[in-house]
Amino acid sequence: MTMHPTQPTLPAPFAHPPALLGDSASYLLDRLQRSILTLDVLRQRGNVYLEHARAGNPPVLVFDYEMVMDGRELERPANYALVRIIPPADSPTDPKKRPFVVIDPRAGHGPGIGGTKIDSEIGIALRGGHPCYLVMFFPDPVPGQTIECIANAEVIFLKKVLERHPEREGMPLVIGNCQGGWALMLLAAMAPDLVGPVLLAGTPLSYWAGVEGKNPMRYNGGLMGGTWLSSMMGDLGDGKFDGAWLVYNFEQLNPANTYWSKPYRLFSKVDTEAPRFLDFERWWGGHFLLNREEIDWIVQNLFVGNRLTGGEITVDGGKHHVDLRNIRTPIIVFASWGDNITPPQQALNWIPDLYADAEDIRAHGQTIVYCLHENIGHLGIFVSAGVAQREHAELVSAIDLIDTMEPGLYEAVIEDTQPGMSNLELINGRYLIRFEPRQVSDILALGDGREHEKRFELVRRVAEVNQALYDQFASPWVKLFSNALSASALRALHPARVERYTVSDLNPWLWPIGAMADTIRNKRAEVAADNPFVQLEKHFSGLIEDCLDHYRDQRDQMHEQTFKHLFESPWMTTLLGARRARRSPTSLRAQLERLNIKAALHDFDHGGALDAFARVIAYVRGDGVIDVRPFNMMRRILSEQRVEPVTLAEYRDSVQRQSFVLMLDEERALQGLPKLLPDRLMRKTVMDFVLEVLGAAGPLDAASAERYQRIKALLGLNAQRLAAAPAADASPHGAASTPPKVASKTATPRKPAKPKGPAPTTH
Incomplete structure (x- = not known):
C-alpha cells in the first residue's frame, strides 16, 4: 500500500509535554465546534434538497432566464424546454453575433451545470455579447417519451433560435456537455443545416475504448450480463428509471472521494467551504427520471451496443440511418486525462471509427478540433472556473476562426503569451490558442491499441440474448408486482435521498443544531494549522484515502481480469459468436x-x-x-x-x-x-x-x-527572394496599402467531394 503523496511527517507530541496539554485542549474544542458546524451544513443540505424538490428542481443557474418553448406542448411531446438566458445589465448581447445553445446532460442530475458560476460556459458566452440559450428538462418524463421525441423537440428548438436571430453572423454554436454531447451529435447528424460549430465537452462517443488497467467503468455492462438490469429497474419503477442509480454508479468509481475525502474536506474547511458545498449539492442531489424506453435505448445503443459511430442507429421507424459523417460543421472535442468517466479515448476514438485518415476528413469537408486538459476531472470540465477562463474562453474566442479553417484534424494548444510574440495586440487576453495539424494515427496513439475492443462485440451479443430472455420471461412478472406506490417507495428509500431528508429539519432531533451552530460561529475558537494534533489528523486522513484507493485499485483489477477470463474464453465465443454491422456507401x-x-x-x-x-x-x-x-x-x-x-x-x-x-x-x-x-x-x-x-x-x-x-x-509578378515576413515592430499594415475587395462574386458555393475512397457526406 502506497503512502499518500502529500503526507506530512508525524509530529513529536511528547517533545514538550506542557505545550502538548494546551494543544490538545484547543484541538478538542475546535473539533467539537467543527463537528456541530459540519452537522449544521449537512442539515442545510437536506433543507436545500427538500426546497429544490418542492420547487420542481429548476435549473441550477446563477443567471435569470425566460421560457421560449415548452417541449411538453409539442405535437410529439418531450419533457424538454428551450429557455433564453437573460444577460446581466453590464453584458448586453449583440443580435448580430452568433447565438450559443447549451445542451446539458440528462444523466441522473438536473440541468444548469453549464451555468452554475459567472465564470462558466454560459458566462463566457454572455461576456462576449452572444445571445445564449439553454436546452433544459423537467424531472418527470412525458408518458411514452422516447429519445427520438427529444431529438425532434431539439430540432424545433434550434429552428426557433434561428428564427429569433435573422441578423446573426454565423450559425449557432451548440455545446453538448457529457451525455448532452451524444444527443447533440445525433441532432446534428439528423439536421445538419440547423447547427453551426459543435462543441463536445466530456462527451463519450466511443464507449468500448479505453486503456487496459485504467478505465474499468466500460467493463460493467459485460460483468452485469448486459442491459437487462437497467430494464428491470425501469420495470420496478413502474415504467420509470431512477436517475439516482446513475449518480450512484459514478460515485462508486472513486470511493475515497465519496466516502471520505469529500466529507472530510467539508469538515476540515467548514468555516469557508459551506457555500460552495451547498451550491454543488443543490445540483448533485437533484435526481431526475427517465422512461424505461429511454434508458433501454441509451444502454442498448450506446453504452453496451456502441452503435452510434457504426451507423447502426435508425430514426423514423427504421427508415433512415444516423450517419455522423452527415455533420458538415466543425466539431470541437474537449476532454481531459483526469476524467475517469469519459477518458480521452472514449471522447476521440469515434474519429478513426468514421474516417480512415486526415485526408478522408478533408475529403468530407469536415473540420475536427480536439483539446486535451492535463488533469481536470469530469465535473471540472463544466464547473471549474479555471477551465472556463482558459479552455472554454479560448475556444469560444476562436470559434469564428475554427468555423473558417481548412478541413482537417487539428489539436488546439493553449499557451501563455510571451512579451516577444509578434502582434500581441491581435491576441485577446493572456492566452494564445493555436491549431496544430494532426493525423488519425495521433488519435490512436493516445491509447494502447484497439485490439482489446473486440471483446465488447461478444458483450453486445450476450446483452442481446439476456435482454431477450428478460423481456420474454421476467419482465411481465416484475411489472405485475410493480405500481406507482411501490415505485415511489423505492425511490424514497434510495440511499442518496435518505441521507438528505433524514439530515434535515424533517428530523426533530436536529432542530437544536441550527441555534447551536449560530452560537458557535459567534464564539469560534479555531485551532492553529500547525497544531500537532491537526497534523496527526491529516496524516490519518491520508492513510484512510490510501486504503480506499487501494481497495478501488484491487476491485478494478479484479473486474478487469474477470471480464477478460469471461469474454476471451473460446467457449463463450463459440457459443454466442459476435457480429458487427458494416457501413456501406449507398447509391445516393x-x-x-x-x-x-x-x-x-x-x-x-x-x-x-x-x-x-x-x-x-x-x-x-x-x-x-x-x-x-x-x-x-x-x-x-x-x-x-x-x-x-x-x-x-x-x-x-x-x-x-x-x-x-x-x-x-x-x-x-x-x-x-x-x-x-x-x-x-x-x-x-x-x-x-x-x-x-x-x-x-x-x-x-x-x-x-x-x-x-x-x-x-x-501570376507574373516580380518574384523576389523572401527572407522573412515584416518585423514584429513594423507597422501592422506595412505590407499592403489597400487590401483586395474580397466579397464573393463567384458562382454559387459548392461543397467539395473526393474522387476516390469513402463517399462524401450528405444531408
Missing part, C-alpha cells in the same frame, strides 16, 4: 460523389478574388500551425479599409471549395489562379494581403516563403 452517395466532382472541376478555373485569396492562403500555409493572429489581422484590415463586406458563411464556403480543389489536383489549382485574378493590380493586392495576414503570426518559414514566391511567379 455515389451519385452525389459524381455531382460534387463535376462541380469541383468547374471551380479550378472559375471564381473571384475571395476564392483566389482562400486558395493562396491554403497553399502557402500548407500543413502549418494555425493561430488566431492572422485571422484577427484579416478582420482588422477588412474593417479598417471598409471594403465590400464578406460574411463568415461566404468565406467559409470559399475555404471549403478551395481546400478541396487543392487536394483534388494541386498543380491544376495553381495553374488556374491567373484566371481567377485576370487583373494585374488585383493580383498584387491579393498577394500583399496574403503576406500581411500570414505574417501576423511571425516570419514565414522557408517552405511557406518558397510557396509564396512560386505563386507570385505564376
Whole structure:
C-alpha cells in the first residue's frame, strides 16, 4: 500500500509535554465546534434538497432566464424546454453575433451545470455579447417519451433560435456537455443545416475504448450480463428509471472521494467551504427520471451496443440511418486525462471509427478540433472556473476562426503569451490558442491499441440474448408486482435521498443544531494549522484515502481480469459468436460523389478574388500551425479599409471549395489562379494581403516563403527572394496599402467531394 503523496511527517507530541496539554485542549474544542458546524451544513443540505424538490428542481443557474418553448406542448411531446438566458445589465448581447445553445446532460442530475458560476460556459458566452440559450428538462418524463421525441423537440428548438436571430453572423454554436454531447451529435447528424460549430465537452462517443488497467467503468455492462438490469429497474419503477442509480454508479468509481475525502474536506474547511458545498449539492442531489424506453435505448445503443459511430442507429421507424459523417460543421472535442468517466479515448476514438485518415476528413469537408486538459476531472470540465477562463474562453474566442479553417484534424494548444510574440495586440487576453495539424494515427496513439475492443462485440451479443430472455420471461412478472406506490417507495428509500431528508429539519432531533451552530460561529475558537494534533489528523486522513484507493485499485483489477477470463474464453465465443454491422456507401452517395466532382472541376478555373485569396492562403500555409493572429489581422484590415463586406458563411464556403480543389489536383489549382485574378493590380493586392495576414503570426518559414514566391511567379509578378515576413515592430499594415475587395462574386458555393475512397457526406 502506497503512502499518500502529500503526507506530512508525524509530529513529536511528547517533545514538550506542557505545550502538548494546551494543544490538545484547543484541538478538542475546535473539533467539537467543527463537528456541530459540519452537522449544521449537512442539515442545510437536506433543507436545500427538500426546497429544490418542492420547487420542481429548476435549473441550477446563477443567471435569470425566460421560457421560449415548452417541449411538453409539442405535437410529439418531450419533457424538454428551450429557455433564453437573460444577460446581466453590464453584458448586453449583440443580435448580430452568433447565438450559443447549451445542451446539458440528462444523466441522473438536473440541468444548469453549464451555468452554475459567472465564470462558466454560459458566462463566457454572455461576456462576449452572444445571445445564449439553454436546452433544459423537467424531472418527470412525458408518458411514452422516447429519445427520438427529444431529438425532434431539439430540432424545433434550434429552428426557433434561428428564427429569433435573422441578423446573426454565423450559425449557432451548440455545446453538448457529457451525455448532452451524444444527443447533440445525433441532432446534428439528423439536421445538419440547423447547427453551426459543435462543441463536445466530456462527451463519450466511443464507449468500448479505453486503456487496459485504467478505465474499468466500460467493463460493467459485460460483468452485469448486459442491459437487462437497467430494464428491470425501469420495470420496478413502474415504467420509470431512477436517475439516482446513475449518480450512484459514478460515485462508486472513486470511493475515497465519496466516502471520505469529500466529507472530510467539508469538515476540515467548514468555516469557508459551506457555500460552495451547498451550491454543488443543490445540483448533485437533484435526481431526475427517465422512461424505461429511454434508458433501454441509451444502454442498448450506446453504452453496451456502441452503435452510434457504426451507423447502426435508425430514426423514423427504421427508415433512415444516423450517419455522423452527415455533420458538415466543425466539431470541437474537449476532454481531459483526469476524467475517469469519459477518458480521452472514449471522447476521440469515434474519429478513426468514421474516417480512415486526415485526408478522408478533408475529403468530407469536415473540420475536427480536439483539446486535451492535463488533469481536470469530469465535473471540472463544466464547473471549474479555471477551465472556463482558459479552455472554454479560448475556444469560444476562436470559434469564428475554427468555423473558417481548412478541413482537417487539428489539436488546439493553449499557451501563455510571451512579451516577444509578434502582434500581441491581435491576441485577446493572456492566452494564445493555436491549431496544430494532426493525423488519425495521433488519435490512436493516445491509447494502447484497439485490439482489446473486440471483446465488447461478444458483450453486445450476450446483452442481446439476456435482454431477450428478460423481456420474454421476467419482465411481465416484475411489472405485475410493480405500481406507482411501490415505485415511489423505492425511490424514497434510495440511499442518496435518505441521507438528505433524514439530515434535515424533517428530523426533530436536529432542530437544536441550527441555534447551536449560530452560537458557535459567534464564539469560534479555531485551532492553529500547525497544531500537532491537526497534523496527526491529516496524516490519518491520508492513510484512510490510501486504503480506499487501494481497495478501488484491487476491485478494478479484479473486474478487469474477470471480464477478460469471461469474454476471451473460446467457449463463450463459440457459443454466442459476435457480429458487427458494416457501413456501406449507398447509391445516393455515389451519385452525389459524381455531382460534387463535376462541380469541383468547374471551380479550378472559375471564381473571384475571395476564392483566389482562400486558395493562396491554403497553399502557402500548407500543413502549418494555425493561430488566431492572422485571422484577427484579416478582420482588422477588412474593417479598417471598409471594403465590400464578406460574411463568415461566404468565406467559409470559399475555404471549403478551395481546400478541396487543392487536394483534388494541386498543380491544376495553381495553374488556374491567373484566371481567377485576370487583373494585374488585383493580383498584387491579393498577394500583399496574403503576406500581411500570414505574417501576423511571425516570419514565414522557408517552405511557406518558397510557396509564396512560386505563386507570385505564376501570376507574373516580380518574384523576389523572401527572407522573412515584416518585423514584429513594423507597422501592422506595412505590407499592403489597400487590401483586395474580397466579397464573393463567384458562382454559387459548392461543397467539395473526393474522387476516390469513402463517399462524401450528405444531408
